[in-house]
Amino acid sequence: MSLxxxxxxxxxxxxxxxxxxxGKSKEGLAFVIQKHAASHLxxxxxxxxxxxxxxxxxxxxxxxxxxxxRLAIMVEDHPYSYKDFEGNIPEGNYGAGNVIVWxxxxxxxxxxxxxxxxxxxxxxDLNKGHLxxxxxxxxxxxxxxxxKLKGQQENTWLLIKKEDQYASNEDILKKNKSVIxxxxxxxxxxKSEKMVTTAIEKKK
Ligand code: MN
Numbered sequence: 001m002s003l004x005x006x007x008x009x010x011x012x013x014x015x016x017x018x019x020x021x022x023g024k025s026k027e028g029l030a031f032v033i034q035k036h037a038a039s040h041l042x043x044x045x046x047x048x049x050x051x052x053x054x055x056x057x058x059x060x061x062x063x064x065x066x067x068x069x070r071l072a073i074m075v076e077d078h079p080y081s082y083k084d085f086e087g088n089i090p091e092g093n094y095g096a097g098n099v100i101v102w103x104x105x106x107x108x109x110x111x112x113x114x115x116x117x118x119x120x121x122x123x124x125d126l127n128k129g130h131l132x133x134x135x136x137x138x139x140x141x142x143x144x145x146x147x148k149l150k151g152q153q154e155n156t157w158l159l160i161k162k163e164d165q166y167a168s169n170e171d172i173l174k175k176n177k178s179v180i181x182x183x184x185x186x187x188x189x190x191k192s193e194k195m196v197t198t199a200i201e202k203k204k
Pocket of ligand 1: 036038042043044057095
């Protein structure tokens with residue numbers, strides 16, 4: 001697990017995103033989903049594993065409907081502290097655009113018949129290309145799976161809700177506020193546009 005790729009892609013003089021450092025939850029394993037209006041709107045799904053956040057970009061966002069499989073593109077590991085990042089990535093930077101923490105919480109492996117630590121169990125399953133886990137989030141709850149597509153590009157996975165009492169066909173994405181600030185992405189966008197305009201005005 002390395003944060004080299006993460007650090008290489010970013011100029012920390014120019015973005016408020018955290019520098020790549022390993023970190024760890026005191027209790028349980030963290031998960032976070034960030035809603036990110038980069039060149040294309042997507043949801044970043046991240047699972048804490050061995051000091052980093054394993055990360056997938058989900059263009060259409062998660063679904064609570066087991067019939068719906070969502071494409072999830074594995075991207076570079078993100079530092080643990082990225083789970084709290086919300087704000088604006090300035091123009092000209094990698095992933096430029098606004099980010100809110102759409103959901104967060106903890107997760108456990110769905111199958112509890114393992115002897116190693118939960119993290120090592122997840123890491124082994126990650127290498128096998130099939131992760132099953134239970135999310136305890138504010139929006140997402142219950143069992144989900146991430147399944148790597150065979151014969152596809154190396155980084156192509158599917159995010160799937162499993163059948164349980166939390167499965168539903170309500171559109172969970174309608175809950176569009178940050179679980180940290182209660183702000184919507186649109187409200188944050190307006191705020192950062194205003195800040196940019198003010199900064200330009202001041203320079204004149
Ligand atoms: Mn992203």
